[in-house]
Amino acid sequence: MTELIPDYLPWNPDNASDQRIRLSDPQVSLTGAELDERVAGAAEHLADLGVHRGSVVAAVLPNQAELVIALYAAWRLGAAFTPVNPTFTAAETRHQIENSEASVVIASDALAAENPASLPSQRFGTAVVVPVTDLRRAPILPDQVTSPTPVPGDTAMLVYTSGSTGRPKGVQLTHANLDAMSAAQNEVVHMNRDTHALLALPLFHVNALLASIIAPFRAGGRTTVMERFDPVAFARAVTELRPTYFSAVPAIYAYLLNLPEELPDGTVPDFSSLDYAICGAAPASIDMLLAFEQRFGTxxxxxxxxxxxxxxxxxxxxxxxxxxxxxxxxxxxxxxxxxxxxxxxxxxxxxxxxxxxxxxxxxxxxxxxxxxxxxxxxxxxxxxxxxxxxxxxxxxxxxxLKDIIIRGGENLYPSEIEAALCTHPAVSEAAVVGRPHDILTEIPVAYVTLRSGLETTPEQLLEHANAQLAKIKWPAALEILDDLPRNPVGKVDKPGLRDIARRVPASTAPSPTSI
The missing domain is CATH 2.30.38.10 (Luciferase; Domain 3)
Known part of the structure; x- marks a missing residue:
């Protein structure tokens, strides 16, 4: 089997002497040499836990450098990597861990403490849990890791996305997939050693991993990771850190456009270092994008x-x-x-x-x-x-064609929210559709019918469903109906429900200040 090109490998031999900053987060800045050492140490740690080619390593972490280190360490062993949304409920997390057959989970210290390794946990099952601060920072025995180099057909990442059944499923992306994608991205937007990505999207997203980590790293560039998006903090980071690009969803552009001319500390946002910005994941208004270009010159x-x-x-x-x-x-x-x-x-x-x-x-x-x-x-x-x-x-x-609701660039699947509502004993049927929102594109709203003779309130139903769902999936509103509208063959008329949802002004929906 043919090995991948050297530039794509995270342990490129050139990294060992690279003194340029390649990866930063609010806690740490790593040169290429330091990143190489951290990856080698983490790989040795994982190997000691039995990780090998064909294994799966999971990470349940917020945006931080260690998630990137874990990704590359898994690849160094020929293993696959699956990033888990850290805001998932225990049930959602356990489904991904067990479905992917992850043998090791790297988790935040808080989550690891809640799930001791001595017995199976509700969140991680029987997987070995490594608190992120325990992850080895340098190899004890240099060159100990001798597992095979990943080859094009090996699964590199398992990224989970829901489908028509509402049950998240693992998308198998191979090293050949990532190789082709990162090479094409580099060619189209001209990435090179001077490329500097500012990343504020969540790292469990394929967009963040490909467009802001793998592609610039392949070109020899660098990435600065923000813990989360906040419009003021983001504008300040662009002004101070001088990145050359960022990738974002439409909601982020809307939030940035709403910033005052001066930030609270008196800073005037300066985006002049940016060669371009990328917008994807949801439809974007051309008027909004042109307004952004005019204001920020990007x-x-x-x-x-x-x-x-x-x-x-x-x-x-x-x-x-x-x-x-x-x-x-x-x-x-x-x-x-x-x-x-x-x-x-x-x-x-x-x-x-x-x-x-x-x-x-x-x-x-x-x-x-x-x-x-x-x-x-x-x-x-x-x-x-x-x-x-x-x-x-x-x-x-x-x-x-699908019923996906795109909220701030995140794909939400109505069937998953409907399934959570239907676990309430009073609910007969549930339907969830998207309501337009000026900043987030869409927000989910729910309509339910009740079983005969049973009573409940919208507040009780939302509390019941929200306990099973990540916060981003929570319905913004819920209405109890005598019956759901139906088409001629008796199926729920979701276009009709969307029309009902659109009659409620978007301004009544919550307007969070972070993604």
Missing amino acids: RVITGYGLTEGTCVSTVMRPEDEPRAGSVGRALPGQEVRIDDGAGGAAPAGVPGEVLIRGANVMAGYLGRAEETAATVVDGWLHTGDVGVLDDEGYLTLVDR
Whole structure:
């Protein structure tokens, strides 16, 4: 089997003498040499715990350098890595740990303390739990780790995303997928050793890992990791740290546009170091992006992609002229076409389902052969999104075939929220749809019917469901109906519910100041 190119490997021999800062967070700044030592120490630690090629290592951590170190340490052993949303409930976390068959979990000290290694826990099952501060910082026996180098077909990451069943499933991304994606990203946006990414998106996201970690590292650049997005802190970081780009969701641009001309400490935001900014994960208003460009003097390039396609498949190049509503052209090595419904490609200007083909397409959904076969057909990834291509290959998204709710760039799946509501004994049926929101794009709202003779209140139902869901999935509102609207065949009429939801002014929805 062929080894991957050296530049892609996290233990590139050049790192051992690299004295440039490569990775920073609020607690630490690491040179290439220091990062190499930290990765070697963590890999040795994991190897001592039995991790080897084919194993899976999980991390349940907030944004911090150690999550990146754990990722590269797993790869150094030929193992796969699965990042877990640290805000997940115990049940959500345990599903991902057990489904991925992770043998080791690197967790925050607080979570590790709540789940002692002496017995199976509700959150981590039987996996070995390593408190993040215990993770070895340097190898005890240099060169002890001799596990095989990852090869293109090895699973590199298992990134979990929900589907039509509402049950999160693991997207298998191979090293070949990541190699193809990072090379294409570097080519399109011209990354190099001077590239400096400022990262505020959550690191359990494929966007954050690919666009802001793997791609700039491959080019020899650096990344600064923020714990979370806060508009004032972010603007101050851009002003002081002088990054060359960042990748964000539309809500972040809206928050930044709402900043005053001067920050509370008197700082005037200065974005002049940025070569560009990237916007993806949800539809963005062209007026908002142009307003951002005018105020901050930074070109925003839009893109489109799926976790199943290893992050991004189309993008506006920095040199492209802006086109209202377009998410750009296919990345090098990828093909994008519009399905004509008969197995062929629709002509320019005709809408249809967006299909993607290339080395970026996932190996499959872990343990879900039927769903994989239905999603990837003859090498074409069926996205479930409706779009149209113009004569020059620029893609514009029209609608979504799926019922996904995109809240601040996060994909929320109504069926998962509905399932949580339906565990309440008084609930007969539940339906969740998205309500438009000026900043977050959409927020989930719920409609339920009750079992005959049983009573409850919206507040009680929300409390019951929220206990089972990460906070970002909590419905913003809930209404109890006598019956749900239905279409002629008796199915719940979700378009009708969306119309009902839109009648409530978006201003009544919560407007958080962080993502």
